[in-house]
Amino acid sequence: MKISGVGATVLAIIVSSQALLSPCPNVRGPSVSYNTAPGWSYVKVVGGLRSPRDLVLDSLGRLLIIEVGVGITQHLVDAHGCIINTRLLISRDDLNHGICLSADGKTLYASSPSSVFRWDYDLNTGDVGQNAVEVVTGMWTSGHISRTLAIPPHRQDLLVVSHGSDMNIDLDSSNPEIARAIVKVFNISSAPAGGYKFVSEGWNAGYGLRNEVGLAFDGNNMLWGVENSADNIVRTVGDTIIDIHANNPAEELNFLGDVTLPNDNWYGYPRVLHSVEARLAVGPRLPSRPAVRPSTHRGFQRRHVCPDLRATRTQLPGALSTARV
Numbered sequence: 162m163k164i165s166g167v168g169a170t171v172l173a174i175i176v177s178s179q180a181l182l183s184p185c186p187n188v189r190g191p192s193v194s195y196n197t198a199p200g201w202s203y204v205k206v207v208g209g210l211r212s213p214r215d216l217v218l219d220s221l222g223r224l225l226i227i228e229v230g231v232g233i234t235q236h237l238v239d240a241h242g243c244i245i246n247t248r249l250l251i252s253r254d255d256l257n258h259g260i261c262l263s264a265d266g267k268t269l270y271a272s273s274p275s276s277v278f279r280w281d282y283d284l285n286t287g288d289v290g291q292n293a294v295e296v297v298t299g300m301w302t303s304g305h306i307s308r309t310l311a312i313p314p315h316r317q318d319l320l321v322v323s324h325g326s327d328m329n330i331d332l333d334s335s336n337p338e339i340a341r342a343i344v345k346v347f348n349i350s351s352a353p354a355g356g357y358k359f360v361s362e363g364w365n366a367g368y369g370l371r372n373e374v375g376l377a378f379d380g381n382n383m384l385w386g387v388e389n390s391a392d393n394i395v396r397t398v399g400d401t402i403i404d405i406h407a408n409n410p411a412e413e414l415n416f417l418g419d420v421t422l423p424n425d426n427w428y429g430y431p432r433v434l435h436s437v438e439a440r441l442a443v444g445p446r447l448p449s450r451p452a453v454r455p456s457t458h459r460g461f462q463r464r465h466v467c468p469d470l471r472a473t474r475t476q477l478p479g480a481l482s483t484a485r486v
């Protein structure tokens with residue numbers, strides 16, 4: 162079973178050839194219905210959360226959810242994926258996004274805009290130790306302030322921290338020493354007293370990454386990341402101004418690789434941005450038959466750029482128009 166956070170709701174999702182999940186007792190159905198692929202079904206397990214941003218399951222199946230401005234809530238989940246008990250585990254209004262557990266399940270990590278904290282976690286009781294220890298400090302506190310956290314499955318001594326850009330187009334971040342629009346790695350087996358300084362310590366797992374909110378390791382323990390490209394960008398071709406983001410920035414999937422070694426590669430942001438439609442990015446002569454597949458997303462026409470990935474990367478010097486963060 163996979164549990165995923167969507168809006169203020171958490172859904173339990175299973176894949177099975179037959180069984181449909183039954184509704185959870187005392188939980189109102191979802192206000193939006195989702196289409197699933199054949200063989201998949203879902204059920205809403207809890208609503209009314211306050212901006213649930215990320216979640217983990219401990220090895221006994223307790224669900225830990227980080228809620229912006231609340232802290233961390235802990236939920237006991239039954240065999241059907243339904244929640245049978247809930248409590249506020251950590252009350253801290255500065256926590257806002259990242260959460261992860263060490264492989265042995267004994268240490269819990271969570272992030273605020275500026276810092277990563279660590280608590281002892283008791284698997285038997287589900288309780289946390291009283292004191293939060295700061296393991297990373299000094300992150301920038303405006304712009305994209307969610308700090309996704311990940312621990313590589315094969316290297317429990319390392320903590321990966323994603324740090325987004327300050328604004329939509331953060332020109333200063335093209336210098337990796339500014340340490341924004343970057344993913345960094347810290348050796349948590351030997352964190353200094355007071356925590357690592359984010360900007361000057363640790364090593365890079367790539368920079369020029371606008372806001373790598375999604376991080377995952379593959380079966381070879383290589384790190385991948387996903388980000389939204391910029392808001393409100395246009396491309397100017399002659400006298401024509403073309404909106405290439407169409408109210409929903411194109412996404413970028415990045416291979417960040419082996420986090421045990423520094424990765425000082427630049428991934429393009431803020432100089433390289435993405436178009437929702439390949440043919441808009443490769444002008445000035447637009448191909449008569451664009452190699453794109455149409456689909457709809459929230460009521461407007463959107464095109465996934467699939468067949469020609471090269472066409473999704475384009476240099477846009479001086480062609481940017483930014484209106485909001």
Ligand SMILES: *[C@@H]1O[C@H](CO)[C@@H](O)[C@H](O)[C@H]1NC(C)=O
Nearest residue numbers: 316318319348349350351421
């Ligand atoms: C992390 O630090 C420990 C203790 O200093 C060391 O043994 C280990 O090799 C370090 N890990 C990496 C990937 O550098």
